[in-house]
Amino acid sequence: MSLVELNAVVKRYGANTVLDRVSLAVEPGEIIAVIGRSGSGKSTMLRCINGLEPIQEGRITFDGQVVNDPATDLRKLRQRVGIVFQSYNLFPHLSVEKNITLAPRVVKGIAPAAAREIAQRVLARVGLAEKIDAYPDQLSGGQQQRVAIARSLAMQPQLMLFDEITSALDPELTGEVLKVLEQVAGEGMTMMLVTHEMGFARRVATRLIFMHEGKIWEEGRASDVLAKPRTPELVTFLDAVLH
Amino acid sequence: MIREFALIDVYYLLLATRWTIGLTALAFVGGGIVGVLIATLRVSPFAPLRVIGAGYVNIIQGIPLLAWLFVFFFGIPIVAGVQVSPWIAATVAFSIYAGAFLGEIWRGCLQSIPRQQWEGGAALGLSFAEQLRHIIVPQAVRVAIPPTVGFLVQLIKNTSLGAVIGFIELTREGQLTNAATYRPFTVFIVVAAIYFAMCFPLTQWSRRLERTLHVAR
Numbered sequence: 001m002s003l004v005e006l007n008a009v010v011k012r013y014g015a016n017t018v019l020d021r022v023s024l025a026v027e028p029g030e031i032i033a034v035i036g037r038s039g040s041g042k043s044t045m046l047r048c049i050n051g052l053e054p055i056q057e058g059r060i061t062f063d064g065q066v067v068n069d070p071a072t073d074l075r076k077l078r079q080r081v082g083i084v085f086q087s088y089n090l091f092p093h094l095s096v097e098k099n100i101t102l103a104p105r106v107v108k109g110i111a112p113a114a115a116r117e118i119a120q121r122v123l124a125r126v127g128l129a130e131k132i133d134a135y136p137d138q139l140s141g142g143q144q145q146r147v148a149i150a151r152s153l154a155m156q157p158q159l160m161l162f163d164e165i166t167s168a169l170d171p172e173l174t175g176e177v178l179k180v181l182e183q184v185a186g187e188g189m190t191m192m193l194v195t196h197e198m199g200f201a202r203r204v205a206t207r208l209i210f211m212h213e214g215k216i217w218e219e220g221r222a223s224d225v226l227a228k229p230r231t232p233e234l235v236t237f238l239d240a241v242l243h
Numbered sequence: 244m245i246r247e248f249a250l251i252d253v254y255y256l257l258l259a260t261r262w263t264i265g266l267t268a269l270a271f272v273g274g275g276i277v278g279v280l281i282a283t284l285r286v287s288p289f290a291p292l293r294v295i296g297a298g299y300v301n302i303i304q305g306i307p308l309l310a311w312l313f314v315f316f317f318g319i320p321i322v323a324g325v326q327v328s329p330w331i332a333a334t335v336a337f338s339i340y341a342g343a344f345l346g347e348i349w350r351g352c353l354q355s356i357p358r359q360q361w362e363g364g365a366a367l368g369l370s371f372a373e374q375l376r377h378i379i380v381p382q383a384v385r386v387a388i389p390p391t392v393g394f395l396v397q398l399i400k401n402t403s404l405g406a407v408i409g410f411i412e413l414t415r416e417g418q419l420t421n422a423a424t425y426r427p428f429t430v431f432i433v434v435a436a437i438y439f440a441m442c443f444p445l446t447q448w449s450r451r452l453e454r455t456l457h458v459a460r
Contacts, residue, residue, distance in 0.1 A: 052365065075369070077368075091363065102369075102377055107369060
């Protein structure tokens with residue numbers, strides 16, 4: 001059984017159709033890179049998968065559970081589906097440790113000492129063990145984003161969604177965040193990432209999806225899709241981002 | 244018989260100030276409780292609750308405080324058949340009034356926290372109440388302190404309206420003293436000075452908070 005299944009998903013904002021009958025199945029361990037112009041629906045697709053956005057038609061399931069069923073406990077679902085945002089969304093009033101341990105303590109009821117150990121462990125994974133007592137505004141953008149990844153990892157999700165997580169960073173900081181991503185990918189995490197980093201997508205992704213006008217326009221192995229685009233839309237897009 | 248304005252009158256005015264402070268404190272606590280409820284309703288994800296919160300604020304703010312005082316003091320005995328003391332009528336009226344204003348102030352503070360902060364909490368599986376408690380409120384409190392203290396200053400001065408239903412506080416005591424001494428200028432200068440002595444330090448404190456909280460994390 002696929003870990004995530006989207007079945008003819010339609011998402012509209014008023015009269016504007018953002019996702020137009022999108023179907024997709026994600027197997028455990030896959031790393032899916034989603035590319036496309038802004039407004040093509042790629043971020044929206046991620047946000048629908050963990051229920052941050054409601055959908056109008058179709059069906060999304062995670063591990064057999066219907067995400068868009070009102071009876072589904074989204075809180076439980078979100079413990080298993082992590083998302084990292086472009087703007088980090090760290091909590092500025094909390095230290096790095098508290099940012100990471102808030103959800104384990106409040107949502108999972110883990111004791112403070114055990115939660116601190118979790119924080120130390122996930123921070124070590126993103127290479128920021130020494131920043132455990134820092135506050136977000138004392139960190140660089142790249143470090144903040146790594147803390148956000150660590151915060152998501154602390155919930156031990158089965159799927160991680162990354163929504164343009166390097167778009168707000170300069171190239172040097174982008175590199176350090178991508179390194180962390182690559183390492184998490186190497187540990188076998190199932191990941192879906194919306195990205196503009198074509199080199200990274202080619203290197204790390206097991207599958208590449210090109211979205212256009214709310215539809216999955218092309219998909220396949222990353223190297224194939226990037227090397228041999230089949231539609232003029234993807235050619236135009238790649239021309240724009242690669243040059 | 245008209246007597247001289249003497250030091251003892253200043254003493255009586257100071258004694259009456261206790262009731263100004265007492266009514267302010269009760270109204271602030273009562274209004275605070277109502278205000279927390281209203282602010283929470285106003286930012287709730289459920290539209291009907293938001294409508295209820297907005298309705299309350301509109302009704303309370305659309306009617307003068309003086310009218311509310313009369314409604315509770317003269318209205319309750321007629322409707323419910325029980326006499327209410329000026330204390331109770333004033334406390335209730337000031338609480339519902341303060342609740343509407345504090346609710347609006349605090350709603351604004353809650354809404355000044357970026358939407359992404361809510362989302363960050365939701366994405367980690369926190370409920371609405373948990374997001375509010377652990378993420379939004381701690382950040383909003385810093386924003387809220389200066390306008391809240393500012394409103395407290397307004398509240399102190401507005402308790403003088405309690406005089407119209409026979410609540411004896413600083414202003415009412417001033418009227419009584421004036422009636423006995425016929426020294427309006429002297430009496431009300433003293434009354435004004437006492438109000439100023441209460442409000443000015445609070446205003447200064449609020450300004451200082453605004454400065455320090457602005458730079459603080």
